[in-house]
Amino acid sequence: MSDAPVLEERSLYEVHQKIYPRAVHGWFAAWRWALVVATQLVFYGGAWLTWNGRQAVLFDIVHRRFYIFGLVFWPQDVIYLTALLVLSALSLFLFTAVAGRLWCGYACPQTVYTEIFLWVERLVEGDRNAQMRLDESDLSFNKFLRKTVKHSLWIGIALWTGITFVGYVTPIRELLGEIRSLSLGPWEMFWVGFYGFATYGNAGWMREQVCKYLCPYARFQSAMFDRDTMIITYDAGRGEPRGKKKSAGAGDCVDCGICVQVCPTGIDIRKGLQYECIGCAACVDGCDQVMDKLARPRGLIRYSTTNAMEEGWTRREMLRRLLRPRVLVYSGILLGVTLLAGAALYARVPLKVDVIRDRAAIAREVEGGSIENIYRLQIMNTTERARAFTIEVSGLPTIRLAGESTAGIAAATSRVVPVKVRIDPAQAAPGTYPIVFTIRAIGDDAVAVHEKSVFIVR
Amino acid sequence: MNRLVSILWPAFVVGGAAEVVFFTVVAPQELYFFGEAVELGPLATYTIGFFLFWCIAAASSAFTVFLQKSAEEINRCPLEPRERPPGCPKAEP
Numbered sequence A: 001m002s003d004a005p006v007l008e009e010r011s012l013y014e015v016h017q018k019i020y021p022r023a024v025h026g027w028f029a030a031w032r033w034a035l036v037v038a039t040q041l042v043f044y045g046g047a048w049l050t051w052n053g054r055q056a057v058l059f060d061i062v063h064r065r066f067y068i069f070g071l072v073f074w075p076q077d078v079i080y081l082t083a084l085l086v087l088s089a090l091s092l093f094l095f096t097a098v099a100g101r102l103w104c105g106y107a108c109p110q111t112v113y114t115e116i117f118l119w120v121e122r123l124v125e126g127d128r129n130a131q132m133r134l135d136e137s138d139l140s141f142n143k144f145l146r147k148t149v150k151h152s153l154w155i156g157i158a159l160w161t162g163i164t165f166v167g168y169v170t171p172i173r174e175l176l177g178e179i180r181s182l183s184l185g186p187w188e189m190f191w192v193g194f195y196g197f198a199t200y201g202n203a204g205w206m207r208e209q210v211c212k213y214l215c216p217y218a219r220f221q222s223a224m225f226d227r228d229t230m231i232i233t234y235d236a237g238r239g240e241p242r243g244k245k246k247s248a249g250a251g252d253c254v255d256c257g258i259c260v261q262v263c264p265t266g267i268d269i270r271k272g273l274q275y276e277c278i279g280c281a282a283c284v285d286g287c288d289q290v291m292d293k294l295a296r297p298r299g300l301i302r303y304s305t306t307n308a309m310e311e312g313w314t315r316r317e318m319l320r321r322l323l324r325p326r327v328l329v330y331s332g333i334l335l336g337v338t339l340l341a342g343a344a345l346y347a348r349v350p351l352k353v354d355v356i357r358d359r360a361a362i363a364r365e366v367e368g369g370s371i372e373n374i375y376r377l378q379i380m381n382t383t384e385r386a387r388a389f390t391i392e393v394s395g396l397p398t399i400r401l402a403g404e405s406t407a408g409i410a411a412a413t414s415r416v417v418p419v420k421v422r423i424d425p426a427q428a429a430p431g432t433y434p435i436v437f438t439i440r441a442i443g444d445d446a447v448a449v450h451e452k453s454v455f456i457v458r
Numbered sequence B: 001m002n003r004l005v006s007i008l009w010p011a012f013v014v015g016g017a018a019e020v021v022f023f024t025v026v027a028p029q030e031l032y033f034f035g036e037a038v039e040l041g042p043l044a045t046y047t048i049g050f051f052l053f054w055c056i057a058a059a060s061s062a063f064t065v066f067l068q069k070s071a072e073e074i075n076r077c078p079l080e081p082r083e084r085p086p087g088c089p090k091a092e093p
């Protein structure tokens, strides 16, 4: 490689150079593949599971209901969504404090799909050198064929990803039926295309640029690092002075450049921690292979901490620093929020009621001088079987319902039940009185909700 | 190109967040357009809503980018076009 001055990454005028990461095998690459398989099994497979005769995981935005196995969430349950977001953020903090960008290196969809697309690319175009040669060569039948096959495979994967994505909103079996009979709705078609295109563009073309320029996490990761965070580190003390020849006093780094070639973001880890590093550990695997060949100990590039490097700690001493306040506090909060959310979910009553006072009719006198207020109760049965409920009202002497006091609600639906509430004449002076509606499932007293409202006397 | 990305991408993220928050609180059936109920299907409403949010956020991003132009970019360049350094967007090839 020449040392010609390259325009540094000044975002506005940058000329992008395609990075050809070299394939790498080893402990961390195996872990990454394990996670690719696991996450994609969940994503592609999850849409096909059924539960209670419906799709197990379904975001039914048409009816505004989210099904996750036995649970049904309604918009009113947004607190659980908040809890989920808080939990994700906290886990990210925790992982980052412990071992840097574990998320980026192993589980981020950007990494996962790039890994899959790179695999296809290698399958069709050969290894790194073959790819570079192919790209430099003039257009030939061979080149045309290989490029066509590669892009077709990419588009195929991307489309299937888009279909799966929409399959979590429109039940996937229905969706495929619609595609087969060419009756796919325009909006579904649009989202399949949109998501598919995003996958194809991000994993096929943008790749490391997404991490470098678009990802906000890369920008604030360092706020979560401390001197005991395990990050990918080049052991300069051992490696330098680098050199090809085995002269006296030379370090262990033979300057083979493998660590740079395998790097998906194209950086040289030997220059120290850089924000572009996604912590994929490909350079660790790569350098370990080189060290094995040279019969030198592994770990010239390894997960290590600033403190361990400076103090020359052993692995044991370094791992002991795992139990530092920062990690303990993050773990503590994480555990607390998880328990709280779990308990709330467990104690959740599968019934919700909103009381709406009829705004048009305030209070009126009915036969015999009784005073009547009208309410509308929106009763939501969040279980997956039909249920009947009794409605009671209390809070004022002689207060009672006029008319129906039971309501049947079908499975996982809501219904608005109009109710009339009356009190006898001369039970209360004009004014506003708090009252309470109690809605109880027939046959299951534990399922009950008390809702407050007001009764107006004129 | 880079400018376009730095307008559209943050707007995409913010628009997506706004979409989720808005439609968690408001059901599409509850929306009114100039006093008339929105009669599109839910999926259409969600999609149009998303693009609307995206556009609004993009407008804000674009304004930010526009105001961030440095004095050098706004002022007339003191150099002759062919004397400008390589990489300068106003340089002559």
Ligand code: SF4
Residues within 6 Å of the ligand: A239, A242, A252, A253, A254, A255, A256, A257, A258, A259, A260, A270, A286, A287, A290, A300, A301
């Ligand atoms: S792979 Fe290891 S030996 Fe080769 S250049 Fe990188 S650090 Fe040096």
Ligand code: SF4
Residues within 6 Å of the ligand: A232, A259, A262, A263, A264, A265, A266, A267, A268, A269, A276, A277, A278, A279, A280, A281, A282, A283, A284
């Ligand atoms: S420097 Fe190493 S760990 Fe960081 S992105 Fe490159 S290959 Fe992955």
